[in-house]
Amino acid sequence: MRPIRKAVFPVAGLGTRFLPATKAVPKEMLPVVDRPLIQHVVDEAREAGIEHFIFVTGRNKGVIEDHFDRQFELEHALTERQRQTDLALLARDLPGPGTASFTRQQLPLGLGHAVWCARELVGREPFALLLPDVLVQHRPGCLAQMIEAARHIERPNIIAVEQVPSDRVHMYGVIGIGERNGSLFAVTEMVEKPARERAPSNLIITGRYILQPEIFDVLAQEKRGAGGEIQITDAMIELSKTQPFYALEFEGRSFDCGSKVGFLAANVAYALAREDIAPAMRAELRRLLDEG
Ligand code: UTP
Numbered sequence: 001m002r003p004i005r006k007a008v009f010p011v012a013g014l015g016t017r018f019l020p021a022t023k024a025v026p027k028e029m030l031p032v033v034d035r036p037l038i039q040h041v042v043d044e045a046r047e048a049g050i051e052h053f054i055f056v057t058g059r060n061k062g063v064i065e066d067h068f069d070r071q072f073e074l075e076h077a078l079t080e081r082q083r084q085t086d087l088a089l090l091a092r093d094l095p096g097p098g099t100a101s102f103t104r105q106q107l108p109l110g111l112g113h114a115v116w117c118a119r120e121l122v123g124r125e126p127f128a129l130l131l132p133d134v135l136v137q138h139r140p141g142c143l144a145q146m147i148e149a150a151r152h153i154e155r156p157n158i159i160a161v162e163q164v165p166s167d168r169v170h171m172y173g174v175i176g177i178g179e180r181n182g183s184l185f186a187v188t189e190m191v192e193k194p195a196r197e198r199a200p201s202n203l204i205i206t207g208r209y210i211l212q213p214e215i216f217d218v219l220a221q222e223k224r225g226a227g228g229e230i231q232i233t234d235a236m237i238e239l240s241k242t243q244p245f246y247a248l249e250f251e252g253r254s255f256d257c258g259s260k261v262g263f264l265a266a267n268v269a270y271a272l273a274r275e276d277i278a279p280a281m282r283a284e285l286r287r288l289l290d291e292g
Helices: 037-047 062-067 072-080 084-093 111-116 142-149 166-171 214-219 232-239 260-272 278-291
Strands: 006-010 052-057 100-104 127-130 134-137 157-163 173-181 184-192 203-211 245-249 253-256
Touching (some): 006 037, 006 111, 037 052, 037 062, 037 127, 037 134, 037 142, 052 062, 072 084, 111 214, 111 232, 134 203, 134 260, 142 157, 142 203, 142 245, 184 232, 203 232, 214 232, 260 278
Parallel strands (some): 006 052, 052 100, 157 245
Antiparallel strands (some): 127 203, 134 253, 157 203, 173 184, 184 245
């Protein structure tokens, strides 16, 4: 397959489920431990070999751009205080000069529309799409696993999937699977939020995609789907009529950080995975649970 060099991060949504926290602060900047959600996802993309980071932002999202820029006054203050370790950590997180691009989705017309807004920056090459409100805790990361699994496939469209209990399938995009090809399954069907008895499986689409550029041609038709929004799943269903889609059941634990409980669980899980704070965190959790 052609190398996947570019990743798209749609960050233009309103984050209404997190109001009032997201009134002035973008959802994607909410921290999981001490890193904003968007930084965790950029880390995953970088680890997978992504060279160009494309952010689809919107109004009130300027702080995301600032986060991926140098902060001269802060660097100066840290230098004066000889905080070399902090300086090195900040430098490590920064995308290289010219490797981050920002474009705006002028209205939040849906995830599919946000992706379409990136078409000029992506060009005619396959790309990765990562939703910043989904975190997958695993090394290697979810995107790296997908790229590895697709190495031998000519022009892959790949969706990361995971199993959920069948009483929860109605909340997600669900796929049907056919033949196995290495660790990938052929996708036979995609259904958005099916009734439990109509779901083709209990494998749900989980916020990571590798897509061929022809998806932009489908999105250009601006067809409205559920909620009057331009949906990426609808576009994938259309593209799957002419191109194969595969699914990877990735390794790792996912957190839906667009929901309050998912976000809080991610904070606990990521804190417990950190050597420096895990012991204190564990003690706090025990105390809280005993009291509760
Ligand atoms: P969500 O639907 O989870 O985010 O979209 P949202 O709309 O911001 O949140 P709620 O439901 O109101 O709480 C998943 C990702 O797609 C982006 C969001 O920013 C989020 O990162 N998105 C969504 C866009 O960029 N544009 C859109 O029109 C919709």
